[in-house]
Amino acid sequence: xxxxxxxxxxxxxxxxxxxxxxxxxxxxxxxxxxxxxxxxxxxxxxxxxxxxxxxxxxxxxxxxxxxxxxxxxxxxxxxxxxxxxxxxxxxxxxxxxxxxxxxxxxxxxxxxxxxxxxxxxxxxxxxxxxxxxxxxxxxxxxxxxxxxxxxxxxxxxxxxxxxxxxxxxxxxxxxxxxxxxxxxxxxxxxxxxxxxxxxxxxxxxxxxxxxxxxxxxxxxxxxxxxxxxxxxxxxxxxxxxxxxxxxxxxxxxxxxxxxxxxxxxxxxxxxxxxxxxxxxxxxxxxxxxxxxxxxxxxxxxxxxxxxxxxxxxxxxxxxxxxxxxxxxxxxxxxxxxxxxxxxxxxxxxxxxxxxxxxxxxxxxxxxxxxxxxxxxxxxxxxxxxxxxxxxxxxxxxxxxxxxxxxxxxxxxxxxxxxxxxxxxxxxxxxxxxxxxx
Numbered sequence: 001x002x003x004x005x006x007x008x009x010x011x012x013x014x015x016x017x018x019x020x021x022x023x024x025x026x027x028x029x030x031x032x033x034x035x036x037x038x039x040x041x042x043x044x045x046x047x048x049x050x051x052x053x054x055x056x057x058x059x060x061x062x063x064x065x066x067x068x069x070x071x072x073x074x075x076x077x078x079x080x081x082x083x084x085x086x087x088x089x090x091x092x093x094x095x096x097x098x099x100x101x102x103x104x105x106x107x108x109x110x111x112x113x114x115x116x117x118x119x120x121x122x123x124x125x126x127x128x129x130x131x132x133x134x135x136x137x138x139x140x141x142x143x144x145x146x147x148x149x150x151x152x153x154x155x156x157x158x159x160x161x162x163x164x165x166x167x168x169x170x171x172x173x174x175x176x177x178x179x180x181x182x183x184x185x186x187x188x189x190x191x192x193x194x195x196x197x198x199x200x201x202x203x204x205x206x207x208x209x210x211x212x213x214x215x216x217x218x219x220x221x222x223x224x225x226x227x228x229x230x231x232x233x234x235x236x237x238x239x240x241x242x243x244x245x246x247x248x249x250x251x252x253x254x255x256x257x258x259x260x261x262x263x264x265x266x267x268x269x270x271x272x273x274x275x276x277x278x279x280x281x282x283x284x285x286x287x288x289x290x291x292x293x294x295x296x297x298x299x300x301x302x303x304x305x306x307x308x309x310x311x312x313x314x315x316x317x318x319x320x321x322x323x324x325x326x327x328x329x330x331x332x333x334x335x336x337x338x339x340x341x342x343x344x345x346x347x348x349x350x351x352x353x354x355x356x357x358x359x360x361x362x363x364x365x366x367x368x369x370x371x372x373x374x375x376x377x378x379x380x381x382x383x384x385x386x387x388x389x390x391x392x393x394x395x396x397x398x399x400x401x402x403x404x405x406x407x408x409x410x411x412x413x414x415x416x417x418x419x420x421x422x423x424x425x426x427x428x429x430x431x432x433x434x435x436x437x
Contacts, residue, residue, distance in 0.1 A: 020137035031169035034205030171202030201312025
């Protein structure tokens with residue numbers, strides 16, 4: 001699959017590259033695994049000399065030996081003698097940057113924490129001593145969000161405040177997902193687009209896998225997911241095993257419960273027969289895997305709230321793959337695939353709401369987008385988008401089938417909106433269905 005989009009991100013990296021010829025730049029690039037961080041850097045640095053160093057899980061001495069070889073091969077930096085400590089190698093790099101411009105990429109930077117936690121204090125010391133006269137573009141990239149946040153956002157950590165640039169790479173927007181599918185299959189249907197969004201959530205690696213396998217339709221995508229050799233069957237575990245340091249079973253159980261539709265705190269507590277408040281807080285704040293949803297414009301501490309999994313793929317994986325590990329172990333892929341088909345319309349209908357939430361927010365016309373529901377659960381509105389500056393907005397009912405949309409009922413629900421919050425806004429009603437994607 002060809003390289004798509006990332007215009008703003010490419011511009012930022014290239015501007016940092018220009019700046020680094022005059023002053024040292026320390027750039028931190030983060031984002032969930034498979035989102036395309038390495039591809040972004042590779043694209044941004046096309047035609048330029050730079051050293052790409054992947055931090056593997058090995059001993060510090062072996063890592064330094066590998067880095068010595070890579071530095072000589074990629075940018076002609078010869079390091080004499082056998083260096084066994086990263087701080088000595090990093091000092092050589094910073095001293096060389098006093099003489100000539102260097103661009104160094106350290107991928108999976110957070111792995112250094114597991115190799116030797118003192119490395120970050122050593123990097124801080126060397127960076128502070130040499131950065132003033134160094135012409136270097138240091139790009140550090142990482143996928144394990146908890147460790148990257150700890151390294152750079154925790155005030156007690158040595159590298160806090162050192163980066164000059166921080167960039168979080170997000171999944172592709174709905175417009176880019178549509179562009180990719182159109183290029184692969186100009187005759188795609190709205191359901192094909194919805195399925196691609198539902199499975200991948202715009203994560204570059206997942207889209208690439210499906211497109212390269214010529215899975216352009218809903219049926220082919222779902223068949224590919226449930227194949228014996230499918231990359232997707234173990235992907236949820238592969239991602240989260242690296243994030244959760246302990247209590248993995250409880251975290252997985254909570255995510256499975258939320259994916260199954262039990263999204264209220266009381267329902268989750270009841271299902272696990274214990275208070276999961278701390279776990280939910282960690283999943284929301286520390287791991288950033290779930291978010292607490294409340295009615296749009298409700299007070300921040302509103303008790304009328306639910307939880308949802310942020311990531312489309314993980315939401316899908318915990319709903320249709322993780323609970324059925326026994327089927328996968330026994331290689332019973334037909335019933336696994338059949339279960340997805342049986343629940344597809346209902347599940348994808350809820351995903352369709354999220355698609356329009358993303359699409360409306362990406363339009364740039366609105367400052368807030370969300371749902372609304374009352375305490376009794378009698379009135380629920382699928383989508384409300386407002387512009388807090390000009391007090392305009394839209395209110396929408398979202399259904400797969402446009403014939404099931406009832407604008408009169410939508411108007412009745414709109415009448416239940418609390419006037420203290422919504423009176424200043426002029427809300428236009430909209431029907432949204434598969435045909436509007």
